[in-house]
Amino acid sequence: xxxxxxxxxxxxxxxxxxxxxxxxxxxxxxxxxxxxxxxxxxxxxxxxxxxxxxxxxxxxxxxxxxxxxxxxxxxxxxxxxxxxxxxxxxxxxxxxxxxxxxxxxxxxxxxxxxxxxxxxxxxxxxx
Amino acid sequence: xxxxxxxxxxxxxxxxxxxxxxxxxxxxxxxxxxxxxxxxxxxxxxxxxxxxxxxxxxxxxxxxxxxxxxxxxxxxxxxxxxxxxxxxxxxxxxxxxxxxxxxxxxxxxxxxxxxxxxxxxxxxxxxxxxxxxxxxxxxxxxxxxxxxxxxxxxxxxxxxxxxxxxxxxxxxxxxxxxxxxxxxxxxxxxxxxxxxxxxxxxxxxxxxxxxxxxxxxxxxxxxxxxxxxxxxxxxxxxxxxxxxxxxxxxxxxxxxxxxxxxxxxxxxxxxxxxxxxxxxxxxxxxxxxxxxxxxxxxxxxxxxxxxxxxxxxxxxxxxxxxxxxxxxxxxxxxxxxxxxxxxxxxxxxxxxxxxxxxxxxxxxxxxxxxxxxxxxxxx
Numbered sequence: 441x442x443x444x445x446x447x448x449x450x451x452x453x454x455x456x457x458x459x460x461x462x463x464x465x466x467x468x469x470x471x472x473x474x475x476x477x478x479x480x481x482x483x484x485x486x487x488x489x490x491x492x493x494x495x496x497x498x499x500x501x502x503x504x505x506x507x508x509x510x511x512x513x514x515x516x517x518x519x520x521x522x523x524x525x526x527x528x529x530x531x532x533x534x535x536x537x538x539x540x541x542x543x544x545x546x547x548x549x550x551x552x553x554x555x556x557x558x559x560x561x562x563x564x565x566x567x
Numbered sequence: 568x569x570x571x572x573x574x575x576x577x578x579x580x581x582x583x584x585x586x587x588x589x590x591x592x593x594x595x596x597x598x599x600x601x602x603x604x605x606x607x608x609x610x611x612x613x614x615x616x617x618x619x620x621x622x623x624x625x626x627x628x629x630x631x632x633x634x635x636x637x638x639x640x641x642x643x644x645x646x647x648x649x650x651x652x653x654x655x656x657x658x659x660x661x662x663x664x665x666x667x668x669x670x671x672x673x674x675x676x677x678x679x680x681x682x683x684x685x686x687x688x689x690x691x692x693x694x695x696x697x698x699x700x701x702x703x704x705x706x707x708x709x710x711x712x713x714x715x716x717x718x719x720x721x722x723x724x725x726x727x728x729x730x731x732x733x734x735x736x737x738x739x740x741x742x743x744x745x746x747x748x749x750x751x752x753x754x755x756x757x758x759x760x761x762x763x764x765x766x767x768x769x770x771x772x773x774x775x776x777x778x779x780x781x782x783x784x785x786x787x788x789x790x791x792x793x794x795x796x797x798x799x800x801x802x803x804x805x806x807x808x809x810x811x812x813x814x815x816x817x818x819x820x821x822x823x824x825x826x827x828x829x830x831x832x833x834x835x836x837x838x839x840x841x842x843x844x845x846x847x848x849x850x851x852x853x854x855x856x857x858x859x860x861x862x863x864x865x866x867x868x869x870x871x872x873x874x875x876x877x878x879x880x881x882x883x884x885x886x887x888x889x890x891x892x893x894x895x896x897x898x899x900x901x902x903x904x905x906x907x908x909x910x911x912x913x914x915x916x917x918x919x920x921x922x923x924x925x926x927x928x929x930x931x932x933x934x935x936x937x938x939x940x941x942x943x944x945x946x
Contacts, residue, residue: 476793477601477602502797502897505926
């Protein structure tokens with residue numbers, strides 16, 4: 441299980457990473473491994489406002505569809521269009537080219553409440 | 568829960584395991600189900616399918632009994648022929664789908680794992696005194712070797728015996744000193760075969776196949792049940808409990824070709840009634856865009872946006888429901904999302920535009936010709 445130390449996490453296995461004033465979100469390596477081959481990704485449209493914990497899309501693996509939840513509140517400013525052509529990027533490089541969306545956070549203080557790498561590792565280890 | 572003799576091998580290889588038909592079976596290996604699917608299509612795949620059941624039928628009344636029991640013609644089968652057959656109930660529902668191998672002086676019948684007990688009870692209840700049915704599932708191991716290079720691999724270990732067998736036939740061969748009943752049959756749409764042999768030799772045969780693949784430079788990959796499902800789905804083969812079941816008849820499911828109406832068989836009268844009336848629903852394959860269609864999803868008469876009520880995006884789509892998906896997935900070879908669904912017959916024509924409700928939206932779906940991937944034996 442790879443854990444990107446620059447990211448923070450939610451126990452539902454989404455990560456958030458700061459990039460300037462925006463937040464890049466995706467699913468953790470632990471999550472992509474447990475799901476298996478990702479064959480479809482559906483995300484809310486750019487411009488949508490979401491609250492922390494709101495559903496923002498669905499990741500479909502070979503056998504099941506799993507909901508994605510916003511790790512932080514804000515406006516979706518970009519989604520990773522490359523996933524439409526190649527959803528397996530989430531498996532190959534979940535912290536890099538397999539990112540899901542970018543959010544302009546409306547409540548930046550939520551960052552402090554997310555799990556840091558060590559805490560998430562402990563949490564994911566339980567699953 | 569039961570497990571196969573290769574269970575520990577699968578676990579040691581990092582396979583994801585899950586219950587299937589009462590067995591703890593490998594679903595996929597660390598390479599992933601999509602890659603396994605593609606490996607089988609390009610080279611050779613090994614399948615541990617020991618959960619499948621095998622019955623042996625013999626005795627002076629066996630031939631006539633079998634002919635009356637299953638829908639397909641069997642009395643015309645040559646000495647070592649193998650044939651797909653349906654086991655029907657009196658009302659024409661499909662109790663199970665079988666593969667029947669004619670062997671010298673006996674019949675070898677392969678049944679689905681989840682129907683093994685009920686098939687046996689059904690068959691025995693109808694067997695005359697001159698027909699003996701034995702359940703050989705426990706002492707028989709079953710491995711499938713499938714793919715364009717499968718026969719090449721098997722030939723190397725059997726002195727060329729595997730490829731000498733015509734398609735849909737069987738022979739006896741020896742691999743690594745193990746006597747094997749080899750059927751040139753399968754469930755992937757690829758060439759290759761299925762191996763039946765004494766259960767104690769499971770690990771030896773499995774490892775010998777992998778080692779020979781390695782030695783000969785023939786990519787040989789273990790394949791889990793997830794890829795087994797996508798391989799059979801693309802090739803248009805049914806999975807009992809989905810495209811076929813006791814509440815589904817072969818006419819609506821498109822299996823009239825597996826029914827020989829020139830003979831008597833259980834369920835024949837019911838099927839003749841169904842044909843006279845015309846089936847109310849039919850099995851179709853739908854190509855879908857914008858999501859993965861799955862079992863249980865509803866099929867709607869209107870396609871796409873037309874059926875999605877823009878005023879309530881979160882509400883379930885409106886529009887007349889005309890069917891339901893029985894299996895659906897991403898198909899790695901043809902790179903499409905597709906589902907098999909039963910729809911009202913009027914909507915079953917190839918090219919018909921329909922919709923599939925995926926979560927809160929109706930996605931465009933089109934009735935397409937089956938199979939999505941033409942099996943090797945039909946090319």
